[in-house]
Amino acid sequence: xxxxxxxxxxxxxxxxxxxxxxxxxxxxxxxxxxxxxxxxxxxxxxxxxxxxxxxxxxxxxxxxxxxxxxxxxxxx
Amino acid sequence: xxxxxxxxxxxxxxxxxxxxxxxxxxxxxxxxxxxxxxxxxxxxxxxxxxxxxxxxxxxxxxxxxxxxxxxxxxxxxxxxxxxxxxxxxxxxxxxxxxxxxxxxxxxx
Numbered sequence: 001x002x003x004x005x006x007x008x009x010x011x012x013x014x015x016x017x018x019x020x021x022x023x024x025x026x027x028x029x030x031x032x033x034x035x036x037x038x039x040x041x042x043x044x045x046x047x048x049x050x051x052x053x054x055x056x057x058x059x060x061x062x063x064x065x066x067x068x069x070x071x072x073x074x075x076x
Numbered sequence: 077x078x079x080x081x082x083x084x085x086x087x088x089x090x091x092x093x094x095x096x097x098x099x100x101x102x103x104x105x106x107x108x109x110x111x112x113x114x115x116x117x118x119x120x121x122x123x124x125x126x127x128x129x130x131x132x133x134x135x136x137x138x139x140x141x142x143x144x145x146x147x148x149x150x151x152x153x154x155x156x157x158x159x160x161x162x163x164x165x166x167x168x169x170x171x172x173x174x175x176x177x178x179x180x181x182x183x184x
Binding site: 047048051055062068072 | 107
């Protein structure tokens, strides 16, 4: 059920090609991750929209197979 | 009443409401726990809805806000974000600014 860090990274990267993506496995259990996503495309977007763009990149996995993703977004 | 109408009534009927897993005293998830800690630090009065007690709301709230996760914070009828956004806004002083600007009631 769990997702691998590189899967998460690849999905975000595919949707936001310019993004710098850093995934940290918080608990070492392949189930609790932190993601830091830095993308120029976030400029001018409110935070909710920035996070939503990342969730959309994960195609419905967020809140499902991916329970715990602590997300931080930023503009370069 | 549809679930969307029920949620709408809760969101519009409370200045600050958190949809969470568990209760403020006993959060059942780390993210909900973090959201509660932030609201407590702001010393703001808030209502909470335990989605684990209501499966209809648990599913419906994700459609209502088009947001995939819980907790979800609403202020004055508007969706603000989940616990990560709450933390970013808290650290940037933006949440306190909203509390002041909206004149939200203090806790207690």
